[in-house]
Amino acid sequence: MKKLFLLDAYAIIYRAYYAFIRNPRVNSKGLNTSAIFGFVNTLEDVLKREKPTHIAVAFDPKGKTFRHEAYEHYKAQREMTPEDIRLAVPIIKEIVKAYNVPVLEVPGFEADDVIGTLAKKAEQNDFEVYMLTPDKDYGQLVSEHIFMYRPKHSGGYEVMGSDEVKAKYELDSHEQVIDLLGLMGDSSDNIPGCPGVGEKTAVKLLQEFGSIDNLLNNTDKLKGALKTKIEQNKEQIVFSRFLATIKTDVPIEFEEERYLTEPVNEPELRALFDELEFRTLSARIWNAGKANAEKPEVKPAVNKPEHGQMSLFDIPASVNAQETQPDLFSQLQDMQTVAGMRNIHEVSHHYVLVSDKAQRAGLITKLFNQKSVCFDTETTGIDVFTADLVGLSFCFTTGEAYYVPLPTGREECTLVLKEFKAFFQSEQIEKIGQNIKFDLLMLASYGIELRGKMFDTMIAHYLLQPELRHGMDYLAEIYLKYRTIHYEDLFGGKPKTQQNILNVDLNLLCDYAAEDADITFQLKQILEKELKHNGLEKLFYEMEMPLMRVLAVMEQNGVKIDIEALRQSSLILTSDMQELEKEIHTLAGYEFNVSSPMQVGEILFDRLKLDEKAKKTKTGQYSTSEDVLEKLRSKHPVVGKILDYRGLKKLLSTYIDALPQLVNPKTGKVHTTYNQTVAATGRLSSTNPNLQNIPVRDELGREIRKAFIPEEGEVLLSADYSQIELRIMAHLSGDANMISAFNSGYDIHAATAAKIYKVPIEEVTSDMRRKAKTANFGIIYGISTFGLSERLNIPRENWVT
Amino acid sequence: MGYVETIFGRKRFLSDINSQNSIVRGFAERNAVNAPIQGSAADIIKIAMIRIQDELEKRKLKSKMTLQVHDELNFSVPQVELDEVRELVVREMEQAIALKVPLIAECGVGANWLEAH
Numbered sequence: 071m072k073k074l075f076l077l078d079a080y081a082i083i084y085r086a087y088y089a090f091i092r093n094p095r096v097n098s099k100g101l102n103t104s105a106i107f108g109f110v111n112t113l114e115d116v117l118k119r120e121k122p123t124h125i126a127v128a129f130d131p132k133g134k135t136f137r138h139e140a141y142e143h144y145k146a147q148r149e150m151t152p153e154d155i156r157l158a159v160p161i162i163k164e165i166v167k168a169y170n171v172p173v174l175e176v177p178g179f180e181a182d183d184v185i186g187t188l189a190k191k192a193e194q195n196d197f198e199v200y201m202l203t204p205d206k207d208y209g210q211l212v213s214e215h216i217f218m219y220r221p222k223h224s225g226g227y228e229v230m231g232s233d234e235v236k237a238k239y240e241l242d243s244h245e246q247v248i249d250l251l252g253l254m255g256d257s258s259d260n261i262p263g264c265p266g267v268g269e270k271t272a273v274k275l276l277q278e279f280g281s282i283d284n285l286l287n288n289t290d291k292l293k294g295a296l297k298t299k300i301e302q303n304k305e306q307i308v309f310s311r312f313l314a315t316i317k318t319d320v321p322i323e324f325e326e327e328r329y330l331t332e333p334v335n336e337p338e339l340r341a342l343f344d345e346l347e348f349r350t351l352s353a354r355i356w357n358a359g360k361a362n363a364e365k366p367e368v369k370p371a372v373n374k375p376e377h378g379q380m381s382l383f384d385i386p387a388s389v390n391a392q393e394t395q396p397d398l399f400s401q402l403q404d405m406q407t408v409a410g411m412r413n414i415h416e417v418s419h420h421y422v423l424v425s426d427k428a429q430r431a432g433l434i435t436k437l438f439n440q441k442s443v444c445f446d447t448e449t450t451g452i453d454v455f456t457a458d459l460v461g462l463s464f465c466f467t468t469g470e471a472y473y474v475p476l477p478t479g480r481e482e483c484t485l486v487l488k489e490f491k492a493f494f495q496s497e498q499i500e501k502i503g504q505n506i507k508f509d510l511l512m513l514a515s516y517g518i519e520l521r522g523k524m525f526d527t528m529i530a531h532y533l534l535q536p537e538l539r540h541g542m543d544y545l546a547e548i549y550l551k552y553r554t555i556h557y558e559d560l561f562g563g564k565p566k567t568q569q570n571i572l573n574v575d576l577n578l579l580c581d582y583a584a585e586d587a588d589i590t591f592q593l594k595q596i597l598e599k600e601l602k603h604n605g606l607e608k609l610f611y612e613m614e615m616p617l618m619r620v621l622a623v624m625e626q627n628g629v630k631i632d633i634e635a636l637r638q639s640s641l642i643l644t645s646d647m648q649e650l651e652k653e654i655h656t657l658a659g660y661e662f663n664v665s666s667p668m669q670v671g672e673i674l675f676d677r678l679k680l681d682e683k684a685k686k687t688k689t690g691q692y693s694t695s696e697d698v699l700e701k702l703r704s705k706h707p708v709v710g711k712i713l714d715y716r717g718l719k720k721l722l723s724t725y726i727d728a729l730p731q732l733v734n735p736k737t738g739k740v741h742t743t744y745n746q747t748v749a750a751t752g753r754l755s756s757t758n759p760n761l762q763n764i765p766v767r768d769e770l771g772r773e774i775r776k777a778f779i780p781e782e783g784e785v786l787l788s789a790d791y792s793q794i795e796l797r798i799m800a801h802l803s804g805d806a807n808m809i810s811a812f813n814s815g816y817d818i819h820a821a822t823a824a825k826i827y828k829v830p831i832e833e834v835t836s837d838m839r840r841k842a843k844t845a846n847f848g849i850i851y852g853i854s855t856f857g858l859s860e861r862l863n864i865p866r867e868n869w870v871t
Numbered sequence: 872m873g874y875v876e877t878i879f880g881r882k883r884f885l886s887d888i889n890s891q892n893s894i895v896r897g898f899a900e901r902n903a904v905n906a907p908i909q910g911s912a913a914d915i916i917k918i919a920m921i922r923i924q925d926e927l928e929k930r931k932l933k934s935k936m937t938l939q940v941h942d943e944l945n946f947s948v949p950q951v952e953l954d955e956v957r958e959l960v961v962r963e964m965e966q967a968i969a970l971k972v973p974l975i976a977e978c979g980v981g982a983n984w985l986e987a988h
Contacts, residue, residue: 091895100886152892536883609880609914617917620924620936629937630947632983744939751906752881752913754939761940778938778984780947785980787934787953788987789960791916791942792975798911801970802878812972850908 074192074329075122075219076185078203079129082112083162085204085221087155094154097347098538098548102154106346109162112221113169114355116202117331124197124329126188127166128174128181129159135180137313161346168339170332176322182208183317189216191324200229207256207314209235209247240273242280249282252311261313264303271296282311349411349547411553414585417469421584423576424474430489433464433472437493440466442525444502444591447509448583450571454511454625455734455741459483460571462490463583465591471584475576487516495521502594504528504542504586507622507746514626527590529614530597532747533606540747546589549596554589555582614746621744621754628739632777633730639773640726643718650715657708664715670694673708680705721770725759729777732758793818795850819843875903877910878968915974916942918967926959938984945984953980 086108095103116122166173176184182205189199193215200219201208208218209230218230228234235244253272255263267275279285286308289301300307336356343352424433437443444465451457458480465471474490476483493499494513500523503509510520531540538544546552560582561569571579601607655661660677662669671692675684680702685693696716702709732740745755755762765771780786796818800808811821816831823842824831834842873888883906887899920939927934934956938945944964948956957978964976981987 096886100884102886152895153887153890154895533881536881604882605880606882613879613914613917613921616921620920623924624936624939627935627937627947629945635983742938749913750883752877752910754913754917756940761938764940772985775985775988776983778945779982780937781935784934784947784949785953785982786984786987787946787948787957787960787978787980788984789944789946789957789964789976789978790988791912791964792977794912794915794942794974795908797970797972797974798878798908798915800972802907802911804971809971849904 072124072195072197072326073120073122074124074126074188074197074199075116075120076188076199076201077113077116077125077127078181078185078201078205078208079109079127079159079162079166080181081203081205082109082221083155083158086112087152087158096537098535101157101346103158103346103348105155105158106161106165107348107351110165110348110351112202113166113171114351116219117169120200122200122331124192124326125331126172126174126329128184129163130181131175131177131179133177135178135183136317137180140309140312161342165339165342168335168342170335172328174322176320179317179320183320184322186211186316186318187320187322188324190318195324195326202227207247207251207316209239209244210314210316211318212244239269241276246276246281248311248314249276251314252282252307255310256314261310262306263310264299264307266295266299282307344551347548411547411551413553414555414581417552419585419588420470421581421588422470422472423580424472427489430474430486433474434489434493437464437466437490437499438496440499442466442500442502443493444587444594445509446503446583446586446590447512448571448579449512452508454508454515455736457512459487459512459516461579461583463587465584465587468592468595469588471588471591473580473583475579478572484516487513487518491518494518497522500525502527502591504545504590504593507618507625510619510622511625514622523611524615524618525594525598526615526618527593527597528747529618530594530601530610533610533614534597534600534604536750536752542586542590542593545593549593550589552589555585557582618746621746625741625743628734628737628741630738630779630781631729631733631740632779633733636726636730636777639777640722643722643726643770643773647715647718647722650711650718654708654711654715657706657711664712665719667691667694670712674702674706678706678708680709717770721765721774725764725774729759729774796846799846799850819846822846875907877907877914878970879911879914881910881914883907883910912942915967916944916964919964920944922963922967923960926963927956930955932956943988945987948980 083105087105089108090104095107097103113127117125163173174181174184174188182203185201185203185208189201189211192199193213197215199216201211201216202219202221204221212218212230212232212235214232216231218235220228220230222228230238232244235247236242239247239250241247241250250269250272251261251263253264253267253275254269255261255267263272275285279288285300286304289297292300340352340356343349424430446463447459448461448463449457449459458478459476461476462474463471464474474486476486494501495518501520502525504527506520506524506526513520527542527545528540531538531545543554543556546554558569560571560574560578574582601610651664654664658673658678660673662673664670668691671684671694674680674694675692685698687693696713699709699713703713729740734741740759742756742761743758745757748755764774778786796808797812799805800812807821807825808818811818817839819839819842820831820834822845823829823834823838826842826845827834827838829838873886874882874884876882883902885899885903887895888903890896890899916939920936923944924936926932927936932952932955934946934948934952936944937947944960946956946960957980961976961978965974967974979987
């Protein structure tokens with residue numbers, strides 16, 4: 071059987087683009103690749119699953135089509151094509167060509183007309199035709215041998231023939247899809263339809279009258295408002311039907327051999343994917359099979375292509391796509407080699423195991439002859455306050471690196487480290503590393519101070535591309551097209567709990583550690599130039615690098631915690647929770663487990679019926695997320711109590727009960743980790759504990775703050791910038807009013823209110839001031855003018871100054 | 872590609888600022904206003920932290936910087952050093968950069984973070 075697949079390019083592209091809109095895929099060059107990635111996945115998917123004998127991709131042409139000529143508002147609803155899509159389309163066409171799949175574009179006709187025409191012609195030539203598109207208007211084209219191949223939200227595809235289309239829209243014939251759209255309209259295509267007629271009414275009308283023609287000839291049988299609507303919009307209905315009708319007589323020939331499925335042009339496709347940084351995809355297409363054949367023990371990526379392919383469409387448009395990305399990248403980790411990427415076996419290198427004192431002395435002499443040395447530490451763990459050093463690696467020439475294993479006993483280890491002490495403390499030699507703060511703290515725990523100029527590749531990349539990832543493995547792929555030995559590779563697939571670096575073969579460990587130093591050294595040479603090129607040197611050398619050392623000092627300092635105070639808070643809060651639980655049971659009139667979202671959902675929606683249209687999650691439970699509950703707060707007093715209960719529970723588990731466990735037994739303090747490369751804004755963040763998330767004002771935040779105490783016999787000094795964001799806003803905007811308010815020490819919100827309401831500052835009421843305050847912070851935190859008007863209940867026009 | 876920067880030249884790229892799609896563009900527009908403000912606040916406290924730590928070391932003080940949260944710094948300070956450290960911290964914070972408006976740092980002391988804050 072000859073099997074022809076026809077793809078509606080723009081329909082697939084739009085869908086992919088909006089699926090990732092909240093978290094678009096952006097490559098290191100800043101190109102948004104969501105649409106391209108989604109399109110390629112779909113194409114791959116179809117080729118692999120369906121093995122079509124013939125295939126083609128249809129694009130809408132530039133410029134107007136016959137529908138535009140006939141109707142000036144046609145597709146006016148759809149905003150102009152997003153920039154990212156406009157940029158992506160030529161690349162997608164290149165890719166389709168590299169797949170050796172014909173690109174179809176007929177001036178004056180849309181893709182669906184081209185597909186309609188070809189489908190009908192192919193059918194006559196004994197083809198089975200599948201039209202790949204999510205758009206429902208294609209339903210009119212199906213027949214015994216023509217099917218819609220529709221991506222489903224839940225992943226996968228549904229094949230829709232005449233019966234399926236009829237069942238879906240409750241129609242007698244699939245051709246009625248035209249009449250259906252003519253009546254109900256289609257907002258995405260800006261087909262107006264009949265005002266006031268939705269899908270339900272349209273279906274009912276067609277069940278009764280069969281067609282638009284018959285309906286319009288028999289409007290006397292209608293009653294009331296519907297009759298008026300139909301009669302008044304006769305012309306528009308007929309016209310809408312015209313717009314919804316897909317043409318099947320586009321001037322295009324169906325030459326079978328032109329559409330034959332051919333092997334892809336691999337070199338060209340690889341080059342395109344490389345340029346786009348589609349490493350996982352490349353790996354999946356070309357290496358999965360090979361890796362599988364050569365190394366059966368390695369889990370090949372081909373085991374789970376569904377993640378990449380299906381997840382794109384499991385998520386309805388505008389849903390956060392974050393979950394899908396780690397999956398894609400985790401596939402990469404499973405790979406032994408990655409397409410287009412070199413690895414340790416393909417690059418000449420000289421990695422030396424430095425195993426005795428004489429060799430170490432030789433290395434140290436060499437180190438002292440350098441201006442700049444890259445180094446890295448290997449350790450038994452990632453908590454600097456409990457981990458032990460296992461080895462050191464060094465590199466000062468590309469492709470040449472050294473690994474120094476360290477003895478396991480703490481004392482013996484310290485002795486060997488002493489040999490390197492003068493090097494680490496040398497002010498003259500620049501130290502290069504990836505995440506140096508960690509190495510600095512590790513060395514410090516053995517009494518070695520790290521000094522001299524420093525270059526941290528992770529921080530350099532953070533300044534260059536604040537929104538991207540900064541891990542060394544990733545940077546190596548992007549900048550060096552090199553696939554490093556990953557940490558997991560040292561353990562041959564053993565579960566995390568059994569991964570012990572001390573059991574790793576010394577030669578393998580040497581390769582791994584030396585490679586790290588070598589690659590980081592090479593990255594530095596590139597990033598150094600990039601920093602200069604982008605005017606970021608001052609920020610790097612004078613702010614971020616000195617700050618790195620300050621953060622290390624702060625982490626070492628740690629902070630004392632009043633464990634007894636926390637224990638008391640815990641007792642009080644736990645009994646508060648029990649009280650709340652009782653109140654909740656009384657208010658709800660039922661006893662249930664307040665901690666169970668499922669039971670909360672059942673109580674609120676099945677029993678108390680607070681929202682008839684309550685949404686359910688994928689697993690079939692009611693959603694009881696904070697947003698959902700906040701909206702129901704006013705409907706029943708129990709809702710507020712449930713929110714309070716959850717707040718208490720979270721506080722207990724993330725801070726009150728968790729903080730004592732973070733106390734380091736050696737130092738008796740909590741040593742927060744400061745992250746210098748996480749927030750794209752430039753702000754610092756912290757983990758274990760996350761200080762930024764401690765509630766600022768409320769009662770519960772107070773309980774937590776009470777537990778942070780100074781050293782024995784000292785006091786705690788806290789210094790806070792006052793209104794710094796507003797002051798920066800005044801400075802950056804140069805707004806004379808704000809500047810003079812700050813300079814004369816006025817209350818800034820009152821000053822803003824005076825300006826907005828055009829009253830003297832003395833006459834500003836507290837309500838005016840409150841609104842002005844919201845406006846001031848709204849600007850900082852980026853509320854749109856619309857959001858602001860909504861929040862303040864002030865018409866938008868008042869804000870246009 | 873378009874970008875915005877902080878007072879100190881920290882960049883934030885805005886790939887969608889010219890997007891024809893108003894929702895996409897809206898995100899970028901809000902970022903265009905927010906990023907320089909947030910980022911400059913980050914720059915300023917970072918400079919203050921570096922200078923404060925430098926001073927503490929130079930003067931061989933026992934006081935320690937222990938926490939940084941948002942626009943706030945916390946220290947554990949021996950009573951005898953309190954006046955000196957308070958003066959030092961406030962000065963370095965307020966003088967981290969000269970803007971067209973004054974920077975003000977408010978200071979509190981206590982037996983725990985709640986009392987001091």
